Every structure is written in C-alpha cells, then in structure tokens.
Amino acid sequence: MAVSPSELLDIARTIALEAGELIARRRNEGVTIADTKSSSIDVVTFADRECEEFVKARLLELRPEDGFYGEEGGDSTGTSGLTWIVDPIDGTVNYLYGIPQFAVSIAVVEGSPDPGTWTQLAGVVFNPLKGELFSASLGGGAYLTSEGVTEKLGVNQESLLAHSLVATGFAYSSELRAIQAETLTRILPAVRDIRRAGAASLDLCDVAMGRLDAYYERDTKPWDYAAGSLVLREAGGIVGGLAGAPEGRDMLLAANTHLFPQIEKLLLS
Known part of the structure; x- marks a missing residue:
C-alpha cells in the first residue's frame, strides 16, 4: 500500500x-x-x-x-x-x-x-x-x-450491565421491527435505559466517546458502520456480530470488553 x-x-x-x-x-x-x-x-x-x-x-x-x-x-x-x-x-x-x-x-x-x-x-x-x-x-x-x-476518544469501562446506557435502531420492514421489538423486551429490563437516535454511524461514535455504553442493531449495511466502527475500535471498543461472526446485516454489536459478552448472551437467548 x-x-x-x-x-x-x-x-x-x-x-x-x-x-x-x-x-x-x-x-x-x-x-x-x-x-x-x-x-x-x-x-x-x-x-x-x-x-x-x-x-x-x-x-x-x-x-x-x-x-x-x-x-x-x-x-x-x-x-x-x-x-x-x-x-x-x-x-x-x-x-x-x-x-x-x-x-x-x-x-x-x-x-x-x-x-x-x-x-x-x-x-x-x-x-x-x-x-x-x-x-x-x-x-x-x-x-x-x-x-x-x-x-x-476512549470507551467507558462500565462493567455492570444494569448500569449501562444502550442504543439500538429499527429496520424499515414491519416484520423485522416486530422481531426487534421482541428482542428489546429482553434487553430493556437488564440495562439502565435504551436510546434510539436514528443514525448508526453516530451511535457508534457516541459509544467511542462514552456518551453511550453500547449499541446494537440488526439489518445494518456497510455504509452505516464502515467509518463509525473504526472510530470505536480505535477508541478501545469491540464491534462484531454474534457467536464470532463479523458485524453485518444479521447483527452489529458494539461495546467495551466487559459488556460485549453480556449483551451478546441476551441477544442470543
């Protein structure tokens, strides 16, 4: 190069x-x-x-x-x-x-x-x-x-899921939204609160700077996260899919090293 x-x-x-x-x-x-x-x-x-x-x-x-x-x-x-x-x-x-x-x-x-x-x-x-x-x-x-x-920038080092502020987003498909709503019923009781701001790139950057502790969303595309996920990684965070898969349409999860496996477990349940 x-x-x-x-x-x-x-x-x-x-x-x-x-x-x-x-x-x-x-x-x-x-x-x-x-x-x-x-x-x-x-x-x-x-x-x-x-x-x-x-x-x-x-x-x-x-x-x-x-x-x-x-x-x-x-x-x-x-x-x-x-x-x-x-x-x-x-x-x-x-x-x-x-x-x-x-x-x-x-x-x-x-x-x-x-x-x-x-x-x-x-x-x-x-x-x-x-x-x-x-x-x-x-x-x-x-x-x-x-x-x-x-x-x-550096990610928050919160380790307690109950104290974490988590962002998410929703698809345009009504069928997929119904599935995402069901997923939310597992996440919301376990965390401090949920935010939905409507721009994946900025959600990733907000995790990178500590405005958020984590972010997850299904049905994202490469242009949604190509820049923001690098910002987060360089700020010490983790970005990926579930069960070792890379981030992508099936799931994008971004958090620090403590929270990532805890949220991943809920998303997989």
Whole structure:
C-alpha cells in the first residue's frame, strides 16, 4: 500500500467537511424527497443523491484508482485495492424532520466492502449541525474535533450491565421491527435505559466517546458502520456480530470488553 492511513484520513476529513457543509445548506433551503427504497417510509432526499455524487467526484479527483461503494448506488471497482464506503446522509429521516442527529460517513478500506474480509484504514463521521467531526485511522487512535478542539476518544469501562446506557435502531420492514421489538423486551429490563437516535454511524461514535455504553442493531449495511466502527475500535471498543461472526446485516454489536459478552448472551437467548 503506497499511501498511509493518515494520508487517507486527511482526504476523508477534507471531503466530509465539504459534504457536511453542502447537506447543511440544503437542509436550510428545504428538504425534498426524491424517492423511496425498501418501503414507503425508507426515503431518499435529493440531498442524499447530490451529496453522494459530490463525494464521488471529489474522490475521483484525489484518488482516481480507488473503488467506490455508496448507499445511493453508482458503485465502481478500482485498481488500487482500496474502496471508499460512503453514506452521504446517515440518518435521513432525522434530516427530513430537522432533528440534528445525522452525519456524513466516509471510510476507506483495503479490499472489498465486506466486514468479514476488509481492513479498515481510515474513517470520518461528521455531524454538520453539531459541528462534531469524529475520525480514526488504523493504529492512529480515534478523535473528536469540535469548536476547534480535538480530544482523543476512549470507551467507558462500565462493567455492570444494569448500569449501562444502550442504543439500538429499527429496520424499515414491519416484520423485522416486530422481531426487534421482541428482542428489546429482553434487553430493556437488564440495562439502565435504551436510546434510539436514528443514525448508526453516530451511535457508534457516541459509544467511542462514552456518551453511550453500547449499541446494537440488526439489518445494518456497510455504509452505516464502515467509518463509525473504526472510530470505536480505535477508541478501545469491540464491534462484531454474534457467536464470532463479523458485524453485518444479521447483527452489529458494539461495546467495551466487559459488556460485549453480556449483551451478546441476551441477544442470543
């Protein structure tokens, strides 16, 4: 690999800040739904599409030999062995309603966009309304930059499940939501409380900085977690699926080393 993770992180950071400015400006101008995907409530805004095209074009300028894998399509295979995984607006429903919990998520991995085989090299999650930029590179630690101040991140070391604040999310499929609701009945009595904020990338970063103790969700896609999971890992946390599987559509669980096996046991029960 001719380029270092820190150099790739600089590129991701620059483009995320530019893209964040774009979606914030479009939010102020008014949001328009462009289409729906898996169901009538799974919406795509024109800003989602515009932002992804913007990020793709910027990467083509700076890294023309790399591959691209984005939520809104337009995937391409490069020749360098690196792939950029992009969610132009993670938390689109929040974006639609003006809830300030959405982000641009940009990651670059060595290999294909598959958590079972990739090596995560760099990732950035940027919430433009809060002005919070989360970033991480392989072996370089995880950081939050806000209001010109940068701090290194580290997960909480809470070990008691009953004292843990846990986030989750729900699918757009009504059938899968029913299953997730049943799972919640096992988790909720065992923990301090549950939060559902609506943006997987930011949930992962919130665990990384200690705003949350853990996060789990089913039916996530690579663009949801490619950047945020690296931030969490570099902050000392664990991200995975169940029973030794990698994180993915079946389950994504993120926590510290103490809580991960305890929550995993409940999810498997």
